[in-house]
Amino acid sequence: MTEPHLSNGRYVVVTSDGHAGPPARTFRDYLEKKHWNAFEDYLKESRGTPDGKPAAPAGAPAEASSDTFVESMKTIGLSEEAASEFTATVSFADASESLWDPARRLAVLEKDGVVGDVIFPDGNVDNEPPFGAGYAHGRRGIGQMGGGEPGKQPELYPVELVAAGARAYNRWLSEFCATNPGRHAGVAILPTHDVGLMVEEVKRAHASGLTGGVLLPLLLLTEMRGYNDPIYEPLWSVCEDLGMPVNVHAGGGQPPYGTSPDAFLIRMTELSFYGSAPLWYMMWGGVFERHPKLKVVFTEQSAYWAPQKLAELDFFYDMPWFAAVRQTLRMKPSEYWARQCYVGTFMFREEAEQRHAIGLKNILWGSDFPHLEGTWPHSKKSMQFTFSGMPSLDVSMMVGGNAIDVYNFDRQKLAQVAAKVGPLAEEVNKPLTQGPPGHLGMGFRYGLKSAAPPSTSAA
Numbered sequence: 001m002t003e004p005h006l007s008n009g010r011y012v013v014v015t016s017d018g019h020a021g022p023p024a025r026t027f028r029d030y031l032e033k034k035h036w037n038a039f040e041d042y043l044k045e046s047r048g049t050p051d052g053k054p055a056a057p058a059g060a061p062a063e064a065s066s067d068t069f070v071e072s073m074k075t076i077g078l079s080e081e082a083a084s085e086f087t088a089t090v091s092f093a094d095a096s097e098s099l100w101d102p103a104r105r106l107a108v109l110e111k112d113g114v115v116g117d118v119i120f121p122d123g124n125v126d127n128e129p130p131f132g133a134g135y136a137h138g139r140r141g142i143g144q145m146g147g148g149e150p151g152k153q154p155e156l157y158p159v160e161l162v163a164a165g166a167r168a169y170n171r172w173l174s175e176f177c178a179t180n181p182g183r184h185a186g187v188a189i190l191p192t193h194d195v196g197l198m199v200e201e202v203k204r205a206h207a208s209g210l211t212g213g214v215l216l217p218l219l220l221l222t223e224m225r226g227y228n229d230p231i232y233e234p235l236w237s238v239c240e241d242l243g244m245p246v247n248v249h250a251g252g253g254q255p256p257y258g259t260s261p262d263a264f265l266i267r268m269t270e271l272s273f274y275g276s277a278p279l280w281y282m283m284w285g286g287v288f289e290r291h292p293k294l295k296v297v298f299t300e301q302s303a304y305w306a307p308q309k310l311a312e313l314d315f316f317y318d319m320p321w322f323a324a325v326r327q328t329l330r331m332k333p334s335e336y337w338a339r340q341c342y343v344g345t346f347m348f349r350e351e352a353e354q355r356h357a358i359g360l361k362n363i364l365w366g367s368d369f370p371h372l373e374g375t376w377p378h379s380k381k382s383m384q385f386t387f388s389g390m391p392s393l394d395v396s397m398m399v400g401g402n403a404i405d406v407y408n409f410d411r412q413k414l415a416q417v418a419a420k421v422g423p424l425a426e427e428v429n430k431p432l433t434q435g436p437p438g439h440l441g442m443g444f445r446y447g448l449k450s451a452a453p454p455s456t457s458a459a
Contacts, residue, residue, distance in 0.1 A: 015118065
């Protein structure tokens with residue numbers, strides 16, 4: 001019997017969480033000439049090494065990027081033993097060069113069973129957007145891996161430079177995505193601290209062909225107003241009108257933790273709190289009520305928190321103390337979530353079993369390519385571990401169907417590719433209780449309490 005949600009018996013897989021970005025010096029070609037001198041100063045300030053040598057230029061050998069990738073992970077606690085195991089099983093040429101080589105990226109993704117991806121900025125191999133325009137959101141001294149001096153608010157780059165850095169990355173990303181039409185949904189980054197500039201960049205990014213929506217800046221409230229503030233109305237309106245999803249990717253907006261041995265562990269502990277915070281700001285601020293077609297995606301912050309948080313928000317909504325909110329919000333928070341919010345994650349099996357509590361239509365599987373905490377290069381086995389025994393229609397929605405709808409991918413085009421490279425549904429359905437040796441990702445965990453499932457029965 002033919003199953004219409006499959007393609008030649010295979011799943012159409014779209015990762016809702018991928019990363020890309022060229023070596024740092026490449027961005028000079030995408031900046032307005034008036035910012036070139038400031039860019040050189042930025043490179044000296046942010047890319048200098050202890051021996052005073054500059055960062056590797058664009059086109060540096062893959063080995064250099066590979067070393068940078070490993071070393072960046074060691075700075076946050078990756079042991080020498082774990083690094084050795086990982087490097088023995090992963091091609092760093094595939095990992096690093098896929099960040100800026102679209103042909104190589106496509107080949108690597110297809111080998112992993114993935115036919116489309118949503119692309120966020122990177123920062124693991126000296127390739128984050130300039131002037132703090134990526135996950136640092138305009139802050140000096142804080143990158144994707146954290147940093148900064150505890151107890152001290154980081155200095156901000158001038159808004160003009162942050163906006164220039166955002167435009168440079170978005171121009172590069174637009175070119176990158178255009179090489180494989182219909183296969184990538186690039187997420188535009190936005191300036192900070194100036195809503196007018198944000199709106200302008202949304203329009204420019206949309207006109208350039210970026211279909212992944214925008215990356216919402218995550219900043220402490222001492223640095224930016226909360227997203228319940230009416231000042232952001234023009235931003236929500238333009239994103240809704242243009243069909244640009246608003247993406248909230250964990251990893252930004254956290255306080256400076258420093259570089260002590262426990263700093264990254266504290267950062268990870270608080271990751272989902274800061275990453276999900278815009279939900280309740282936007283919820284109580286009435287954003288979802290006023291903008292019913294706005295889509296908001298919470299990415300790389302797991303999904304286990306959603307049912308409990310939604311229950312908590314509904315509890316507050318029903319309290320006698322907050323009767324006034326029921327005059328402006330006509331639905332419960334969980335109902336707004338079901339209508340227009342999504343969570344993108346490399347899933348624990350426990351989360352897949354809770355898919356109806358989270359919302360089957362609200363889950364977007366992600367590989368976090370090519371980061372080592374994700375599922376690449378073992379995504380097929382990870383899906384087998386996570387989804388075996390579950391109805392194939394449910395699985396098809398989580399691993400690709402929902403993302404296709406949210407980001408407006410061409411379903412037919414992706415299905416044609418998936419018919420050759422997608423994971424076979426019958427293989428995914430077979431129980432798998434152990435992940436590949438040496439793999440460091442979190443896609444082979446049952447849940448928070450256990451690394452292995454007590455059973456693999458359907459839920």
